[in-house]
Structures are given as C-alpha cells and as structure tokens.
Amino acid sequence: MSAALTDAQKRERIARRVAKELQDGYYVNLGIGIPTMVPNFVPAGLEVIIQSENGMLGVGPYPKEGEEDPDLINAGKETVTEIQGTSYFSSAESFAMIRGGHIDLSVLGAMEVDESGDLANWMVPGKMVKGMGGAMDLVASARRVIIAMEHTTKKGAHKILPKCTLPITGLKVVDTIITEMAVIRVTPRGFVLLEIAPDTTAEEVQKATGAKLHLEQPVRTMALD
Amino acid sequence: MSAALTDAQKRERIARRVAKELQDGYYVNLGIGIPTMVPNFVPAGLEVIIQSENGMLGVGPYPKEGEEDPDLINAGKETVTEIQGTSYFSSAESFAMIRGGHIDLSVLGAMEVDESGDLANWMVPGKMVKGMGGAMDLVASARRVIIAMEHTTKKGAHKILPKCTLPITGLKVVDTIITEMAVIRVTPRGFVLLEIAPDTTAEEVQKATGAKLHLEQPVRTMALD
Amino acid sequence: MNKVVTSIEAAVADIPDGASLMVGGFGLCGAPDSLIAALVRKGTRGLRTIANNVGVDGYGMGLMLEAGMIASHIGSYVGENLLLEQMMLESKIGLKLIPQGTLAESIRAGGAGIPAYFTPAGIGTVVAEGKEVREFNGRQYILEEALTADFAFVKAWKGDRHGNLVYRKTAQNFNPMMAAAAKITIAEVEELVELGALEPERIDTPGIYVERVVVSEHKEKRIERLKLRKEGR
Amino acid sequence: MNKVVTSIEAAVADIPDGASLMVGGFGLCGAPDSLIAALVRKGTRGLRTIANNVGVDGYGMGLMLEAGMIASHIGSYVGENLLLEQMMLESKIGLKLIPQGTLAESIRAGGAGIPAYFTPAGIGTVVAEGKEVREFNGRQYILEEALTADFAFVKAWKGDRHGNLVYRKTAQNFNPMMAAAAKITIAEVEELVELGALEPERIDTPGIYVERVVVSEHKEKRIERLKLRKEGR
Numbered sequence: 047m048s049a050a051l052t053d054a055q056k057r058e059r060i061a062r063r064v065a066k067e068l069q070d071g072y073y074v075n076l077g078i079g080i081p082t083m084v085p086n087f088v089p090a091g092l093e094v095i096i097q098s099e100n101g102m103l104g105v106g107p108y109p110k111e112g113e114e115d116p117d118l119i120n121a122g123k124e125t126v127t128e129i130q131g132t133s134y135f136s137s138a139e140s141f142a143m144i145r146g147g148h149i150d151l152s153v154l155g156a157m158e159v160d161e162s163g164d165l166a167n168w169m170v171p172g173k174m175v176k177g178m179g180g181a182m183d184l185v186a187s188a189r190r191v192i193i194a195m196e197h198t199t200k201k202g203a204h205k206i207l208p209k210c211t212l213p214i215t216g217l218k219v220v221d222t223i224i225t226e227m228a229v230i231r232v233t234p235r236g237f238v239l240l241e242i243a244p245d246t247t248a249e250e251v252q253k254a255t256g257a258k259l260h261l262e263q264p265v266r267t268m269a270l271d
Numbered sequence: 272m273s274a275a276l277t278d279a280q281k282r283e284r285i286a287r288r289v290a291k292e293l294q295d296g297y298y299v300n301l302g303i304g305i306p307t308m309v310p311n312f313v314p315a316g317l318e319v320i321i322q323s324e325n326g327m328l329g330v331g332p333y334p335k336e337g338e339e340d341p342d343l344i345n346a347g348k349e350t351v352t353e354i355q356g357t358s359y360f361s362s363a364e365s366f367a368m369i370r371g372g373h374i375d376l377s378v379l380g381a382m383e384v385d386e387s388g389d390l391a392n393w394m395v396p397g398k399m400v401k402g403m404g405g406a407m408d409l410v411a412s413a414r415r416v417i418i419a420m421e422h423t424t425k426k427g428a429h430k431i432l433p434k435c436t437l438p439i440t441g442l443k444v445v446d447t448i449i450t451e452m453a454v455i456r457v458t459p460r461g462f463v464l465l466e467i468a469p470d471t472t473a474e475e476v477q478k479a480t481g482a483k484l485h486l487e488q489p490v491r492t493m494a495l496d
Numbered sequence: 497m498n499k500v501v502t503s504i505e506a507a508v509a510d511i512p513d514g515a516s517l518m519v520g521g522f523g524l525c526g527a528p529d530s531l532i533a534a535l536v537r538k539g540t541r542g543l544r545t546i547a548n549n550v551g552v553d554g555y556g557m558g559l560m561l562e563a564g565m566i567a568s569h570i571g572s573y574v575g576e577n578l579l580l581e582q583m584m585l586e587s588k589i590g591l592k593l594i595p596q597g598t599l600a601e602s603i604r605a606g607g608a609g610i611p612a613y614f615t616p617a618g619i620g621t622v623v624a625e626g627k628e629v630r631e632f633n634g635r636q637y638i639l640e641e642a643l644t645a646d647f648a649f650v651k652a653w654k655g656d657r658h659g660n661l662v663y664r665k666t667a668q669n670f671n672p673m674m675a676a677a678a679k680i681t682i683a684e685v686e687e688l689v690e691l692g693a694l695e696p697e698r699i700d701t702p703g704i705y706v707e708r709v710v711v712s713e714h715k716e717k718r719i720e721r722l723k724l725r726k727e728g729r
Numbered sequence: 730m731n732k733v734v735t736s737i738e739a740a741v742a743d744i745p746d747g748a749s750l751m752v753g754g755f756g757l758c759g760a761p762d763s764l765i766a767a768l769v770r771k772g773t774r775g776l777r778t779i780a781n782n783v784g785v786d787g788y789g790m791g792l793m794l795e796a797g798m799i800a801s802h803i804g805s806y807v808g809e810n811l812l813l814e815q816m817m818l819e820s821k822i823g824l825k826l827i828p829q830g831t832l833a834e835s836i837r838a839g840g841a842g843i844p845a846y847f848t849p850a851g852i853g854t855v856v857a858e859g860k861e862v863r864e865f866n867g868r869q870y871i872l873e874e875a876l877t878a879d880f881a882f883v884k885a886w887k888g889d890r891h892g893n894l895v896y897r898k899t900a901q902n903f904n905p906m907m908a909a910a911a912k913i914t915i916a917e918v919e920e921l922v923e924l925g926a927l928e929p930e931r932i933d934t935p936g937i938y939v940e941r942v943v944v945s946e947h948k949e950k951r952i953e954r955l956k957l958r959k960e961g962r
Contacts, residue, residue, distance in 0.1 A: 366597030
C-alpha cells in the first residue's frame with residue numbers, strides 16, 4: 047500500500063500522474079513543491095510551455111553549474127534557464143495573462159480541498175503568515191486547477207474534506223486532485239473517485255479521505271509508466 | 272490689427288507664443304493643426320519631449336524625402352522621425368501615461384472654450400461625426416491644458432464664451448487660451464486677460480470674445496520674438 | 497506546437513457571419529491588410545468590429561464597409577470614412593464612438609480578466625451618459641466595461657511558430673491588447689522567423705495570446721499622410 | 730534634460746520620515762540593493778513600504794526591517810522574513826498581504842490613472858472582506874483600489890540620461906509599474922548608456938516615468954535559491 051512509499055517516491059508518483067494531464071501546446075503554471083517536478087515527466091513529443099508568475103513564459107530546466115543567473119529565476123525564486131521561444135514581461139503583464147484566463151492549467155499544492163472545490167493552501171491561523179503570493183489569482187482564473195499533494199498530512203490527518211477548515215484561497219476552484227493514492231474529480235455531486243494507485247484499494251482511499259468519494263464509473267488503475 | 276494677418280501668419284504667431292510656455296524636460300502632447308507647429312519654435316537649449324498617443328515618446332521632425340517610413344507616424348497619421356531617446360509602446364501604455372498624469376502639457380485646438388474651462392472640440396451636431404480620438408483622455412488627465420486656436424471662427428463668430436454650446440470634450444479642463452490676439456487664463460473668477468498681441472488693443476480683444484475678460488493685472492504685450 | 501497557417505484564406509476560413517472581430521492598427525499603420533483582404537474575399541457579413549479607425553475609403557477596413565460586411569463598429573475616430581456617414585444616415589451600420597484611451601484600456605482589460613474599471617475620460621460628456629460615475633479622492637470617474645471579441649486580426653513585424661510577436665515602431669498601437677482580448681487571435685506577420693530568433697525581452701506579444709500565425713501577402717505598406725521636411729532644415 | 734544623479738546618497742537625500750515607498754524586485758531578483766543600502770545608512774524612519782517581498786533576513790529590504798525603518802508594509806509574500814513575525818507579534822509593524830496579481834495590477838492602475846478596478850482574485854476569502862463585490866457576466870469580482878507612492882526605487886539593467894530603462898530577464902517584475910506609480914522614481918542602473926544607445930522598441934520604462942537615474946554600487950547580485958541540474962540531464 048501507498049504508506050510503504052518514501053516521501054520522495056510519493057512525490058514522484060504524483061508528479062508523474064499530473065504530467066499525463068498535459069497536452070501539446072498547453073500553457074501551464076506550476077506551484078512550489080510537487081508541481082515543480084512535473085516537467086521532468088512530460089511525455090516525449092509534447093511541447094508544454096511553463097509560465098512563471100514573476101514574468102516569464104517558457105521556463106526551462108535548472109541551469110548547469112556555472113550557468114546560473116541571478117536575473118533568471120522562477121516564482122519559487124530558484125535559478126532556471128530559458129528555452130527557445132521564452133519571453134519575459136512585467137508582473138502586471140504576467141497576472142494579466144493569468145487573470146485573463148490564458149493559462150490552460152494551474153497545478154498547485156494544498157493544505158485542504160473540499161467537495162465544493164474550495165481550496166485552502168495559504169495560511170494556518172496562529173502560525174507565521176507567509177502571504178498568498180500569486181495563488182489566489184491563479185486559482186481564480188486558470189482554465190483548470192489541479193491539486194497535486196500527498197493524500198493526508200504527515201500525521202495521517204485528512205486533507206480532502208466535506209468543508210475546508212482553514213482560511214480559503216479560492217471558492218469552487220479545484221477541478222481535480224491528484225495524490226499518491228488516487229485521482230479525484232470535483233463535481234457538482236461532490237468528489238468522484240476516478241483512479242486508484244496500483245498498491246491500494248478504493249476502501250483504503252476512502253479511509254484516508256475525510257469526505258465521501260462517489261464511484262460513478264469503474265475506477266481505473268492510476269497510469270504511472 | 273490682427274485681422275490683417277493671413278491665416279498662416281496667425282497660426283505661426285499662436286505656435287510661437289505656445290512655444291514660450293515650454294520648459295526644459297517637459298513632456299508634451301500636441302494635437303492636430305496649430306499645436307503640431309509648436310516644435311518649430313522651441314527655444315534653443317530646451318529639451319522638450321513630444322508624446323504621440325499612438326504609442327511614441329520622443330517625436331522628431333518630419334522625414335526628409337526618401338526617409339519616410341509607413342510604420343512611423345504621429346497621432347495625426349503624418350510621417351515623422353525618431354530622436355535620440357525615442358521609445359515606442361502600445362496604445363494601452365500610451366494612454367496609461369496620459370491618464371496617469373505624466374504629461375506636463377497638452378496643447379489642443381478648440382471649437383469653443385468657456386469661462387468654467389469647459390472645452391468643446393470634437394463634434395458639431397448635424398455634421399459628420401468624426402469621433403473624439405484621444406482628446407477626452409488628454410484633457411481629463413494632462414497636468415496643464417493649453418488651447419491654441421484662432422480667436423474667432425472664419426466668419427468672426429465667438430469661440431470664447433460664457434458657456435459652451437457644442438457637445439463638450441471635458442469639464443473644467445482648460446488652463447490657458449492662446450490665440451493670435453491674446454493670452455487668456457481660465458481662473459475661478461472667469462477669464463483673465465494676461466497678454467495682447469502688439470497689433471491689437473484690450474478693447475478689440477474683448478469685442479472678439481463672447482465672455483467677459485477680467486483685467487486683474489497690467490496686460491502685457493505678447494512676447495513673439 | 498506549430499501555430500503557422502500556410503494560407504491567408506485558411507487563417508480566416510472559420511470566421512462566421514455575425515462574429516465579433518477586433519482589428520489592429522492606427523489608421524493604416526500596423527493594420528492587418530492581408531487578413532482584411534481575405535475576409536473581404538470570403539464575404540463574411542454582419543460583423544461586429546472593434547478597431548480604432550475603419551481604414552480609409554477604398555482601403556483596409558474601408559473595403560469591409562464598402563462590401564457591407566460590418567453591422568456595427570466600436571472605435572474612437574472615423575474621420576477618414578465618408579462612406580460611413582451615408583451608411584449611418586441610412587441606418588445600415590451601428591456606430592459607437594468612445595475615447596481612444598478608453599478603447600485601449602477596455603481592450604486591455606478584456607485580455608487581462610478585468611471586467612470593469614474607472615477612468616476620468618469623458619466625465620460630463622455624452623460618453624458618461626447612462627454609466628456609473630463615482631468619486632475617488634475628490635475626482636469623478638466613469639465605470640467602463642471590458643471589451644472582448646471572438647476573433648482578432650493583428651499585424652506584427654516578426655513572429656515565430658509559437659505565436660511570439662514583435663512589432664516595429666508605431667505599428668504596435670492596438671495590436672498587443674487585441675491579441676490578448678480575443679478568443680482566436682490571428683497574427684499576420686511580415687516575416688516568419690525560427691523559434692529562438694526573437695530576443696526574449698523584445699517580444700511584445702507572448703505566444704500564449706496567439707492562435708494562428710500567417711505570413712502577410714501585402715509587401716507594400718501604404719502611407720496615409722506623407723509629410724516631408726524641406727532639405728537642410 | 731539630465732536625470733543622472735552622481736551619488737547614491739544624493740539620490741535618496743530628500744526622502745523624509747513617514748514617506749510611502751515602492752521597492753521593485755521579486756525576492757532579491759531585480760531589487761534596487763544600492764538604493765536600499767543608502768536609505769539604511771540615512772536611517773529614514775516610519776516608512777510605508779510597498780513591495781512584493783521584504784528581502785530576506787539580513788539582506789535587501791530585510792536590512793530596513795532590522796533597522797526599524799518600516800512602519801507598515803503592503804506585499805504578497807513575506808515567507809523569507811522570520812524577523813517580521815516577531816515584529817508583528819510586538820505590533821512594531823503593520824502588514825497588509827494582498828494577492829500578487831492584485832498588488833501588480835493596483836500599482837499598474839496607480840501609474841495609469843485608474844483609481845479602481847474589479848478582479849476575481851480573492852473572492853470568498855479574507856481579501857474580499859469589507860470590499861465591494863459585484864457580478865459581471867455571472868461571475869463575482871472584488872473592487873480593488875490603485876496604489877501609489879511618494880517615491881519608488883527601481884532597478885534596471887541599462888538606463889540613459891532621459892531615464893529610459895531596460896530590464897534583463899526576470900529582473901523586470903514589479904519595476905516598470907512602480908516606476909509609473911510614484912511621484913518621484915529613482916532608478917538604480919547597472920550600466921548608464923549614451924542617449925540613443927537603447928533600441929527604441931526595447932525600452933521597457935520610457936523616461937517620462939523616471940525622475941532620477943543613478944549607477945548601482947552593487948556589482949554582485951545575490952542568488953536566493955541556487956538550483957542546479959545534474960550534468961547530462
């Protein structure tokens with residue numbers, strides 16, 4: 047079962063599965079953490095353009111040693127590189143691009159997701175406030191939002207809930223949740239279980255989930271090749 | 272008296288006098304007609320930057336024959352040239368610049384100006400509607416608006432009035448009116464006559480004006496050298 | 497990803513009667529002449545156009561007017577179209593004139609996901625009629641709504657297969673905002689260049705805003721008002 | 730017209746206690762390090778700052794925090810400033826966090842003469858509290874107001890004596906909007922070039938937005954998160 051995976055294995059599995067949602071010509075914004083790993087698993091032959099909200103379209107891989115450039119970073123403030131066709135612009139233009147609905151897909155992490163598609167991923171009351179950064183803009187306006195996260199907290203607490211308990215980032219914004227255990231679609235009827243990992247069962251996934259998972263169609267095995 | 276001047280002489284006189292309002296480092300937008308002639312009379316040593324609302328800062332003189340470029344025009348759609356330091360941008364950026372109050376001085380023609388500073392210069396009911404172009408944006412947001420126009424219509428009708436009769440372009444927007452006869456300031460008390468041309472008298476100017484001209488200080492002779 | 501379409505005809509083939517269409521350019525400068533000509537040949541009707549001008553009589557968008565293809569138009573200046581006056585008198589076209597800065601900003605807002613914004617342009621004029629007016633910091637502003645369209649025709653100097661575009665001098669004008677504000681943006685480029693040939697900081701319109709790229713058929717650009725300086729001056 | 734100021738000290742000399750100040754940069758990238766350092770040396774207090782981040786502990790704007798110069802701050806992310814938490818607990822600083830896109834657009838609006846605009850970011854969240862919410866085309870939007878400031882510190886790659894600025898790669902970020910939104914914009918440039926040396930279409934910030942240009946004293950740029958790729962991958 048999934049619990050036997052290391053954290054690194056879980057994260058790689060999630061990133062691999064998210065990559066299968068990509069299509070040729072997609073413009074994608076990737077949040078910090080697991081989403082950042084997605085480009086490593088883009089199927090050969092697909093051209094996917096990554097937008098970084100600090101003002102870059104066409105983010106390339108991390109630089110080789112000696113090629114790092116302090117003027118060339120992603121929204122996680124990590125050094126990156128250009129690709130052929132990269133363009134740079136201001137933060138106002140970058141968020142005009144995001145707000146205007148031009149981003150096909152936004153992949154973010156989450157602390158909580160609920161069955162209305164509400165998302166909480168920016169603050170925990172009583173803890174140090176870091177700020178929402180660009181998350182509220184991204185979830186409000188991307189054509190599709192995928193949450194890429196571990197299914198439960200490190201302590202095993204539920205993150206997929208009937209109703210978010212933390213301050214929310216956006217209302218009715220999440221389309222799909224991808225975890226190391228399952229692929230779950232947010233629908234008007236609530237959560238629908240679409241796929242489960244090969245090393246788990248629908249019962250185990252339901253147990254690890256704080257809200258009812260509907261089984262409206264045959265549940266497939268998560269494709270992870 | 273001014274009536275003895277040809278139209279071309281009147282226009283040159285107005286442009287010459289407007290040029291005296293310029294200061295080093297001014298950013299200026301010039302309307303079609305007389306305002307376009309102002310750069311010919313900029314005092315030596317002053318660097319004045321002309322903005323054109325179609326997306327150019329730093330408009331140079333008309334091109335020499337053979338140097339005209341269809342991609343390089345002013346807002347009057349006339350061929351122009353670059354200067355050292357010219358920049359180009361979109362119409363949205365151009366009007367952001369205008370609306371944001373960054374233009375020191377806007378010089379426009381007018382059909383009517385009234386003692387509240389209201390301006391009418393974009394349409395005559397019953398005649399072909401041409402459109403307001405950028406005039407409403409310019410008068411609403413330039414730091415100072417100077418109207419450069421002939422004192423009366425070709426038929427001798429008043430253009431400087433107690434109240435505009437034509438559809439207005441902007442409310443309380445005009446700071447100063449410069450004609451071939453006079454320089455008139457719009458104040459909270461109405462029109463104040465500041466200067467008269469060497470070939471006329473205050474009485475003649477008042478006769479050619481449809482509203483009361485206040486004489487609050489000694490009237491100077493218009494400087495035209 | 498290859499957005500290049502090989503013929504101008506193919507680039508405009510799916511534009512239906514009644515579509516809303518933004519057309520770049522300021523007068524004839526930076527206008528997508530080849531795309532306009534192709535649409536005139538196709539004969540699409542009932543178009544709701546948005547453009548600063550309507551070309552001139554007999555050229556550019558003026559040809560669309562003549563062919564009776566435009567049902568309504570939103571712009572800021574139509575002083576070069578004598579034909580338009582007659583069409584308006586005969587109620588053959590709907591015309592809405594708005595300040596040029598409002599036109600530019602409303603299109604920018606349309607592409608930027610901003611449904612409405614406040615501007616001081618037009619306070620106290622016919623432009624403000626029927627619109628919300630609100631005071632901020634002691635000054636009055638009009639609430640203006642965004643403009644979007646089904647299609648946009650834009651004209652660029654250079655473009656690549658990702659749809660990245662670069663404009664030249666004042667031929668930029670309304671093109672970048674229109675590229676962002678339409679569902680389907682079709683870019684007519686003077687020169688198609690290899691991916692990677694455009695300087696990343698010099699790209700005016702990132703490819704994300706462009707669906708189709710086609711090479712211009714118009715090699716000669718028309719000058720609307722040739723003004724020359726006397727030699728030696 | 731010559732906007733070049735010969736010393737960093739002179740460039741910031743007239744910034745009074747209590748001024749509002751925008752500071753460009755995204756994290757440490759594109760931040761005006763020399764101007765920040767000069768202001769720290771000057772010891773101006775009670776500043777109301779607007780910037781996406783507050784530098785990091787011990788560097789950039791983090792030095793202003795340490796020196797107790799900031800009375801209040803508006804930004805979108807402060808995750809790199811542990812000191813800030815303590816200051817907030819002790820009510821030594823006012824902090825207002827807003828979505829990054831709202832921050833960028835409100836500054837852009839401030840420079841563009843737009844007092845307020847509607848955005849969907851933050852609907853249903855704490856960000857919307859106390860703000861007008863209005864529906865357009867079946868969707869809800871928040872009315873957000875413009876941001877302006879007395880002074881802006883921006884950082885550019887190259888600049889000329891007219892104040893024309895060019896940014897490099899992602900070091901552009903918030904700099905162009907801040908340049909337009911402040912009464913007095915002070916640009917720190919890596920390289921001062923001759924007037925005419927910058928390509929007119931490549932200029933990101935036209936000189937009209939810039940009051941002072943000064944050459945940077947920081948020759949070395951710090952990297953916040955060095956990430957490297959394994960060779961051969």
